[in-house]
Amino acid sequence: MAKxxxxxxxxxxxxxxxxxxxxGATIRELLEALTAQYGDLRKHLYxxxxxxRSFVNVYLNEExxxxxxxxxxxxxxxxxxxxxxxxxxxxxxxxxxxxxxx
Amino acid sequence: MAVPVAxxxxxxxxxxxxxxxxxxxPLIRLERIAADLPGIEIYGKAEFMNPxxxxxxxxxxxxxxxxxxxxxxxxxxxLLDSTSGNTGIAYAMICAAKGYKVKLCLPKNASQERKxxxxxxxxxxxxxxxxxxxxxxxxxxREIYESNPDIYFYPDQYSNPANWKSHYETxxxxxxxxxxxxxxxxxxxxxxxxxxxxxSRRLKREIAGVRCISAQPSAGFHGLExxxxxxxxxxxxxxxxxxxDDNLWLETEDxxxxxxxxxxxxxxxxxxxxxxxxxxxxxxxxxxxxxGERGVIVTVLCDGASKYLSEPFWDDxx
Numbered sequence: 001m002a003k004x005x006x007x008x009x010x011x012x013x014x015x016x017x018x019x020x021x022x023x024g025a026t027i028r029e030l031l032e033a034l035t036a037q038y039g040d041l042r043k044h045l046y047x048x049x050x051x052x053r054s055f056v057n058v059y060l061n062e063e064x065x066x067x068x069x070x071x072x073x074x075x076x077x078x079x080x081x082x083x084x085x086x087x088x089x090x091x092x093x094x095x096x097x098x099x100x101x102x
Numbered sequence: 103m104a105v106p107v108a109x110x111x112x113x114x115x116x117x118x119x120x121x122x123x124x125x126x127x128p129l130i131r132l133e134r135i136a137a138d139l140p141g142i143e144i145y146g147k148a149e150f151m152n153p154x155x156x157x158x159x160x161x162x163x164x165x166x167x168x169x170x171x172x173x174x175x176x177x178x179x180x181l182l183d184s185t186s187g188n189t190g191i192a193y194a195m196i197c198a199a200k201g202y203k204v205k206l207c208l209p210k211n212a213s214q215e216r217k218x219x220x221x222x223x224x225x226x227x228x229x230x231x232x233x234x235x236x237x238x239x240x241x242x243x244r245e246i247y248e249s250n251p252d253i254y255f256y257p258d259q260y261s262n263p264a265n266w267k268s269h270y271e272t273x274x275x276x277x278x279x280x281x282x283x284x285x286x287x288x289x290x291x292x293x294x295x296x297x298x299x300x301x302s303r304r305l306k307r308e309i310a311g312v313r314c315i316s317a318q319p320s321a322g323f324h325g326l327e328x329x330x331x332x333x334x335x336x337x338x339x340x341x342x343x344x345x346x347d348d349n350l351w352l353e354t355e356d357x358x359x360x361x362x363x364x365x366x367x368x369x370x371x372x373x374x375x376x377x378x379x380x381x382x383x384x385x386x387x388x389x390x391x392x393x394g395e396r397g398v399i400v401t402v403l404c405d406g407a408s409k410y411l412s413e414p415f416w417d418d419x420x
Binding site for chain 2: 047
């Protein structure tokens with residue numbers, strides 16, 4: 001089971017939890033499992049075409065999945081996935097330094 | 103004989119102090135954005151032309167001046183506040199010019215451009231949990247202040263009346279003068295709510311029948327930099343819901359599309375909240391045009407695009 005961290009504004013749509021443990025081999029499978037369990041999250045994360053909304057940033061541990069294999073990025077049981085809205089610029093402007101800043 | 107080409111008349115012809123360059127921004131008519139709306143004029147206040155690059159220069163300066171007037175800000179105190187970006191840049195700029203120390207709490211996911219700007223002005227940055235957004239920064243800032251209140255000046259932009267008063271005293275009178283009192287609608291999205299509250303209060307006092315319309319992200323989870331979804335956010339103490347004649351709900355993607363359109367059709371390279379404001383202004387204009395009414399709709403172009411150029415939303419497919 002990988003751990004998905006739920007950002008504060010989405011917690012009311014995920015049973016008030018700050019994290020959810022779910023099974024899945026890729027980011028896509030995990031987010032599918034998440035939105036299957038908590039249907040109200042779907043419209044916040046995906047657009048009408050079923051794509052992740054453009055301001056939704058997903059990190060595998062500290063890597064932005066845009067710089068990995070996007071939604072096909074593979075996930076291990078010990079991994080932590082963060083969903084962070086692109087407020088105040090969620091994405092680093094240096095492609096070689098694409099970690100979520102500590 | 104060649105006719106001499108007229109030299110444009112640049113009106114800033116005298117020397118001035120940096121801080122006197124805050125305010126008195128142009129009011130720009132958006133011709134093409136409103137071209138399909140008969141009888142509707144849409145104007146944007148070019149706040150990106152302030153020396154700190156955003157509308158926040160106005161409240162930041164007024165809060166600092168107020169701190170000096172009341173003796174709460176002295177050279178041996180550190181200015182401390184939470185900010186998603188622009189207010190921090192304004193504080194850092196003004197304090198650098200005036201010789202004050204600055205400490206700012208901002209979410210870890212703030213862009214590199216912002217962090218570098220703040221550091222370049224000499225400000226100290228405290229990073230807060232990105233998942234908690236600007237509310238997390240507010241909470242952290244309060245903890246730091248309460249642990250040592252004697253060494254800090256905490257202007258608290260969300261609660262400080264000097265925030266909205268800066269717009270009451272400067273933004274609104276400028277708009278009235280520049281529009282020759284013709285404003286029928288003022289539209290602004292809510293962050294601290296200072297721009298909307300201060301400008302609206304003054305406009306309603308000076309112009310009979312003016313309608314003031316606020317705008318907010320449609321949900322707490324959004325990408326509208328600097329804006330707040332009041333039903334789920336920490337509501338700023340200076341926010342007064344009763345001032346708004348109406349409120350519009352904004353989608354992040356609509357603001358992104360408008361930012362691209364403003365760049366290509368108006369030559370205005372502005373930030374996301376400015377895009378949101380124009381989306382809201384257009385919606386007001388569409389409503390009026392549908393009813394066959396005329397309107398002079400004014401809003402604020404809060405900041406320029408320089409801090410967002412590395413964002414993925416410039417890509418047309420998004």
